[in-house]
Amino acid sequence: MAINKKAKDIFASPVASAIAVIVAVLWTIPTFGLLVSSIRPEQDINQSGWWTFFTNPTFTLDNYTQVLFQGSTTNPPLFQFFFNSFALTIPAVVFPITLALFAAYALAWFNFRGKDTIFFIIFGLQVVPLQLTLIPLLQLFSKGLVIGGVTLIPDLGITGTFIPIWIAHTIFGLPLAVFLLHNFLSQIPRELIEAGRVDGANWFTLFSKIVLPLSVPAIASFSIFQFLWVWNDLLVGLTFGGGVKQVAPMTVRIAEMVGSRGSGWELLTAGAFVSMIVPLIVFFALQRYFVRGLLAGSVKG
């Protein structure tokens, strides 16, 4: 460790550090500009650059109150979509992680034929573009599945509710979740599992008494991952929401505001920032776990 530090000190070059700092500043300016604009009065945003804020500071929260609480009959206020984003995201994190943890446990510790094949297929499914599944999956939700006159899945009448979005996110989140959690669960020492078996624990108590408590860090990492993914998603919310405003997440509303002429920058900047605030809090508070999840997904040990 000491040698490591020393070596780094020798290499440390002020020029490289300076460049890194400059890049970091450049990287932040666009977001910072949005934040500054969102607290300027409408007139100022549209008539002068946000950087003039520093020579001529004007401050207001009107943009936020307006975008959050003022709506029309056709366009509900943003706080309704804010709620929707939460209502969409929580089950869309809980469901896939629970099911993936189950499957990962089975794939890591049960002995059965075809186990590796299933694992490889799930691994391969990770990268199948969502686009391939959209139309058939939508038809499943709206019409059910009938093959050769036999109804395998009936029309459940759930279009226009949160349920199709939850199910879609669960399905799309599963492959990565199974893969990551499997990698984690297969590292549990064999002795621990075997000791549990010898003590007479069945596979179910083994799961709840030993495996579940041990997987908490992995669950935390993946939850953050899935949370950000679902919260920031546009495609699934747009297609599986049935085009209905009662269930649309904030991303759908913001995208719509960008497209419509009626919303000026004062509402767009504030609205975009509202949609970013939760991920930003999660990101800064739990960055360590987020990075860990990211690394588990892309770097092999």
Added chain:
Amino acid sequence: MINTAFVAARKTPWEVIFPNLILLIVSLAAFAAIVYLVFLLASRVNVRVQEWLKYAVFLAPAVLLLLVGLVYPTLRTLVMSFMNADSTEFVGFDNYVWSFTIPEILIVLRNTAIWVLVVPILSTLLGLAIAYMTDRMKRPGIVKSLIFLPMAISFVGAGVIWKFVYSFQPNLDKPDIGLFSALSKAIGVNPPNWLLEAPMNTLLLILVMIWIQTGFCMVVISAAMKNVPDEVVEAAMLDGAGNWKRFLRVTIPMIRSTVIVVLTTTAIGTLKVFDIVRTMTGGNFETNVIANEMYSQSFRQMNYGQGSALAVILLLCVLPIIAYNIRQLRRERTER
């Protein structure tokens, strides 16, 4: 459907939120109750029943969902790509012929190719450079956090942020509100209408994706660099290798597999991106990409055949990556 939407639009936000909140709570409670009951019952039945019950409880739900929700739809889309707009008749390769002959779609394919080449290469190079520079910094935390931050922002949010940066003021005498226009004037160049002029606009959209992805590349590569043993680096140093040489001959080869993972992951992510294009230009002005055109064909034109064909083309693009990844994983497993 239109009817319910119309009625719902008249409800106040609270009238919409309340039943949704009930549905949320009931669904979560039901899910928890089912899981709890299944466990309770399953751990009480006799051992022989448990032996098959364990597959039904642990493995079956995920496998069934994936079969119904991913495998079946993928196969169905393959079939639909050979059928007409409303999937009532087979049309052979017509949709594919359409994809590769209509000038508009050729532009879409060209743009996608540009995206998938430029984004992974530039983000990885930038990420690599920043990882290397911060690797030797005393307190890289804040620098890395700031560069990594766009990863937490939605593509839609990023689209708004950058649309503001690129905003254009047609009246030259009025002050600019867009950063790019202001900078351009500051160096004495009349700003172009950034998002309208091809092919520059595609590159500007690509810049947004690079802005997002660089943080990811940096974090992953940086972690790999930390794993390069110090002895190796020191040995190279004692051999008289300079900074640059050491980087190229020692560091790069040792993190090679990570760099490939980063490149492929970014490439896959880039192929699927449609939010940025949709938010910033709506795919107009020659900026369209496959993922966005697939959406328009399927859900605006309601042409399931052409939409499916575009989706299949996306799949064909990622197929080699899937094959490569599976081979890598196989190799790793046998090494273990």
